[in-house]
Amino acid sequence: xxxxxxxxxxxxxxxxxxxxxxxxxxMAPVAGKxxxxxxxxxxxxxxxxxxxxxxxxxSESIISFVKENLPHNNFQFxxxxxxxxxxxxxxxxxxxxxxxxxxxxxxxxxxxxHVNELSNFHEQHNSDCTLCLKPMSNFDRYGxxxxxxxxxxxxxxxxxxxxxxxxxxxxxxxxTETFLNENLPEKFSFEKDYLEKFVSExxxxxxxxxxxxxxxGIPEDYERAxxxxxxxxxxxxxxxxxxxxxxxxxxxLKNYPNAINLKNIDKTWTLFxxxxxxINDEKHEDYIHKxxxxxxxxxxxxxxxIFTEKFGKIFIVTNQRGVAKGLTKLEDLELIxxxxxxxFEYAGGRIDKIYYSIDFESDSPNRKPNPxxxxxxxxxxxxxxxxxxxxIGNTLSDMKFGRNLNIAINIFLxxxxxxxxxxxxDIDLVxxxxxxxxxxx
Numbered sequence: 001x002x003x004x005x006x007x008x009x010x011x012x013x014x015x016x017x018x019x020x021x022x023x024x025x026x027m028a029p030v031a032g033k034x035x036x037x038x039x040x041x042x043x044x045x046x047x048x049x050x051x052x053x054x055x056x057x058x059s060e061s062i063i064s065f066v067k068e069n070l071p072h073n074n075f076q077f078x079x080x081x082x083x084x085x086x087x088x089x090x091x092x093x094x095x096x097x098x099x100x101x102x103x104x105x106x107x108x109x110x111x112x113x114h115v116n117e118l119s120n121f122h123e124q125h126n127s128d129c130t131l132c133l134k135p136m137s138n139f140d141r142y143g144x145x146x147x148x149x150x151x152x153x154x155x156x157x158x159x160x161x162x163x164x165x166x167x168x169x170x171x172x173x174x175x176t177e178t179f180l181n182e183n184l185p186e187k188f189s190f191e192k193d194y195l196e197k198f199v200s201e202x203x204x205x206x207x208x209x210x211x212x213x214x215x216x217g218i219p220e221d222y223e224r225a226x227x228x229x230x231x232x233x234x235x236x237x238x239x240x241x242x243x244x245x246x247x248x249x250x251x252x253l254k255n256y257p258n259a260i261n262l263k264n265i266d267k268t269w270t271l272f273x274x275x276x277x278x279i280n281d282e283k284h285e286d287y288i289h290k291x292x293x294x295x296x297x298x299x300x301x302x303x304x305x306i307f308t309e310k311f312g313k314i315f316i317v318t319n320q321r322g323v324a325k326g327l328t329k330l331e332d333l334e335l336i337x338x339x340x341x342x343x344f345e346y347a348g349g350r351i352d353k354i355y356y357s358i359d360f361e362s363d364s365p366n367r368k369p370n371p372x373x374x375x376x377x378x379x380x381x382x383x384x385x386x387x388x389x390x391x392i393g394n395t396l397s398d399m400k401f402g403r404n405l406n407i408a409i410n411i412f413l414x415x416x417x418x419x420x421x422x423x424x425x426d427i428d429l430v431x432x433x434x435x436x437x438x439x440x441x
Contacts, residue, residue, distance in 0.1 A: 001047065001115075001116060001119050001120075002048075002099070002101050002102065002103050002115060002118070002119040002122075002173060003047065003048060003049045003050060003099075004048065004049070004050040004051070004052070004097060004099045004102050004103065005043050005048045005050070005051055005052070005102065005103040005104070005105060006051075006052045006053075006054060006078075006090060006093045006094070006097070006102055006103070006104045006105075007026075007036070007039060007040075007051060007052070007053050007054065007105055007106070007107045008054045008086060008089055008090065008093075008104070008105070008106050008107060009024060009026045009036065009053050009054060009055050009062055009107035010054055010055050010056030010057055010059070010080055010083070010089055022058070023058065023061060024055075024057050024058050024059070024061065024062055024107075025107070025108040025216065025217070026039070026062065026107030026108050027058075027061050027062060027065065028108075028216060028222060030216070030222070030225045030226055030229050031225075031226055031229045031230035032230075033425065034065055035107070035108065035110070035225065036062065036065065036107050037065075037069070037425065038110050038229055039105065039107055039109075039110055040069070040070070041403075041425065042110065042112055043103070043105070043115070044403060044404075044406045045406060046113075046114065046115035046116070046406075047115055047116065047387065047406055048103060048115060048406075049074060049406070050074050050075070051066075051070065051074065051075045051076070052075070052076045052077075052078055052093050052096050052097060053066060053075065053076070053077050053078065053107075054078045054080070054089045054090065054092070054093040055077055055078070055079055055080070056079065056080035056082075056083060056084075056089070057083075059077070059079060063077060069400075070404070073365060074404075076096045078092050078093035078095070078096055080092065083187075084186060084187045084188075085187050085188050085189045085190070085193075086189055086190040086191065087184060087187075087188040087189050087190035087191075087193055087194055088184075088185070088186055088187045088188055090104060090174075090179075090190055091179075091184060091186075094176050094179065094180060097176060099176060100175065100176060100177060101119070101122060101123065101173055101174065101175055101176065102173075102174055102176055103115060103118075103119075103171070103172070103173060103174075104171070104172040104173075104174050105170060105171045105172070106170040106171075106215075108215065108216050108217055109169070109170045109171075109213075109214070109215045109216075109217075110212070110213070110214050110225075110229075111132060111134065111169040111170060111171050111209070111211065111212070111213045112211040112212040112213075113132045113169070113171050113209045113211060114209065114211070117207070117209075118130060118132060118171070118173050118207055118209075119173060121173075121205070121207050122173035122175075122205070122207075125150070125151075125203065125205050126203065127173070127175065127203050127204065127205045128174075128175050128178045128179070128198075128202040128203045128204060129172055129173070129174050129175065129179070129194075129195070129202070129203075129204045129205075130172065130174075130204070130205045130206070130207055131145065131153065131168055131169070131171075131172055131195075131204070131205070131206050131207070132169045132170075132171040132172070132206075132207055132209045133145055133147075133166040133167065133168065133169060133206045133207065133208050133209065134166065134167050134169040134208075134209065134210070134211075134213045135164070135165075135166055135208060135210050136162075136164065136165060136166075136167050137162075137163060137164040138161075138162075138163060138164070139161070139162060139165075139167070140159065140160060140161040140162070141159065141218075142159060142167040142168070143156055143157050143158050143159045143160075143167070143168070144156075144157045144162055144165030144166055144167060145157075145165075145166045145167065145168055145206055146166075147166070147206050150205075151205050151206050151207065151208075152203075152204070152205055153199055153204045153205060153206050154199075155199060156168070156195065156196050156199065166206065168191070168195075169209070169213055170215070178202070179194075182194070182198070212228075214228060214229075262409075262437075262440050262441050263441065265310055265311065265390070265441055266310070266312075267310075267311070267312040268312055268385070268388055269310070269311050269312060269388045269389060269390065270311060270312060270313045270314075270315070270381075270384050270385070270386075270388065270389040270390070271307055271311040271313070271314045271315070271389070271390050271392070272315050272316075272317050272374065272377075272389060272390065272391045272392070272402070272407070273314070273315070273316050273317070273392050273393075273434075274316070274317065274318060274368075274391075274392065274393035274394060274395070274398045275316050275318035276288060276318065276394075277393075277394035277395070277413070277415050277416045277417075278297075278392055278393060278394050278413055278415070278434060279296065279297065279300050279316070279340070279434070280294050280295055280296055280297060280300070280340075281294075281295040281297065282394070282415070282416045284416070287320070287321075287322030287327055287328050288328075288336065289322065289327065289328045289329075289332060290332050290335075290336070291332070291335055291336050291339050294336055294339075294340065296343070297415070297433060297434065298433070298435070299433060299434065299435030299438075300433075300434050300435065301343065301344060301347035301349060302347070302435055302438070303434040303435045303437065303438035304344045304347065304349030304350070304351075304434075304438075305347055305348040305349045306438035306439070306441060307349065307438060307441075308348065308349045308350040310441050311390075312383070313352050313381055313383070313384060314350060314351055314352055315351070315352055315353055315354070315355060315377050316337075316351055316353075316354040316355065316356075317355045317356075317368065317373040317374065317377075317401070318354070318355070318356045318357075319356070319357050319367055319368050319397075320333055320356045320357065320358050321357075321358065321359070321360055321367075322358075323358035324358050324359060324360035325360065330358070333356065333358075337354045337356075341354070352381070353377065353380065353381075355373040355374075355376060355377055356373075357372070357373060368397045368398060368400075368401040369396075369397045369398075369399075369400035369401045369404060370401070370404065371401060371404040371405045373401075374386070374401065374404075374405040374407075375405070386405045386406045386407050386408070387406060387407075387408050388408060389402075389405070389407045389408055389409075390407065390408065390409045390410075390411060391405075391407045391409070391410050391411065392411045392413065392434065392437060393410075393411075393412065393413070394412070394413045394414065394415050394416055394417055395417055395420075396417075396420060396424060396426065396427075398410075398412075399412060399424065399426035399427050400426050402426070403426045409428050409429065410426055410427055410428045410429070411428065411429045411430070411431060411437055412427045412429070412430050412431075413430075413431060413432070413433060413434065413437075414430065414432075415433065
């Protein structure tokens with residue numbers, strides 16, 4: 001399975017200057033967020049864990065955005081000192097990868113491909129390069145790709161009007177070893193000087209993916225993206241058991257389902273819970289220092305009993321900086337957790353393990369929103385599948401933690417953070433409290 005992606009984000013955006021100036025094309029604001037946000041978010045949902053950003057023009061804004069929105073240690077930057085073309089930029093970026101096969105995409109195009117399907121197809125065909133192809137009709141902005149037997153690419157046709165055809169969607173699975181062995185020049189076009197030049201000599205395949213596609217390279221499609229990627233519905237409490245409105249991007253319900261059905265959760269799923277403000281009362285700007293101060297929220301024990309019946313594994317992940325500050329004793333923290341687990345078990349519930357970070361530094365890999373505690377849980381319990389996991393928390397840090405792990409569903413409880421904007425992109429569902437979540441299962 002491909003786990004690393006190169007995002008080509010050095011585009012100048014000259015055709016967008018009339019509507020967006022002084023920004024790289026991928027940083028053009030769409031529905032309140034840089035377009036790059038939507039590209040990254042989709043790839044994370046598809047299981048991509050590491051990113052290499054190929055940047056050039058006004059790279060500072062991209063670098064700043066990525067550092068603020070991705071966890072530490074899972075991104076790198078490949079910086080062009082001068083324009084190298086798409087091929088040269090890709091060639092430079094690949095030097096930072098140690099993977100045999102890598103995903104490549106453009107920062108100004110969102111194509112909601114299924115990465116696992118692409119990865120399997122690419123590896124099964126021992127392909128040098130596999131292109132994701134989008135079926136289109138009545139278009140003249142793109143050329144078309146012709147396929148032969150077993151989806152081997154035969155040729156690339158020039159741009160002109162077509163009634164229908166398959167276009168290159170700008171997402172590739174690439175064998176880095178064979179690509180680097182081509183001894184290509186420092187500056188070249190990936191499309192012209194690699195794909196079109198070597199199509200008859202290398203193993204290049206096309207995988208058809210009829211999924212949502214938008215390229216913001218021209219003002220008309222940029223404006224269309226504003227409508228299709230805006231938040232259509234705010235997350236809210238479910239009207240019926242198991243059916244809660246989620247925030248979808250876009251109007252194509254095939255690609256952006258508006259409903260998350262919690263009834264689909266079974267014993268193959270994993271639950272991650274924050275502690276303070278989710279399970280128990282949270283002290284304002286302070287910590288729970290001793291067991292005597294620990295107070296369960298109403299309905300929490302009943303909720304854990306239901307969760308135990310529904311989920312295969314249940315973990316608590318909690319930041320406890322008070323220990324590093326010398327305000328809470330480690331032995332008191334461990335006693336709180338021991339007693340809490342006993343209370344849950346007595347009520348028919350279960351916690352498989354508690355992971356806590358006592359690190360003081362905000363950039364500690366083990367401190368939320370960084371994913372260290374979740375990754376340690378998966379190391380301890382290899383059966384954990386983040387794509388079949390739920391994170392429940394009461395802060396945006398909890399939601400970012402879930403997103404950084406590619407967790408399927410982030411549930412926000414506004415117990416102590418009433419000021420949080422529930423339209424935040426990292427929040428999928430909102431419930432009043434833990435028992436409300438449990439009753440929706």
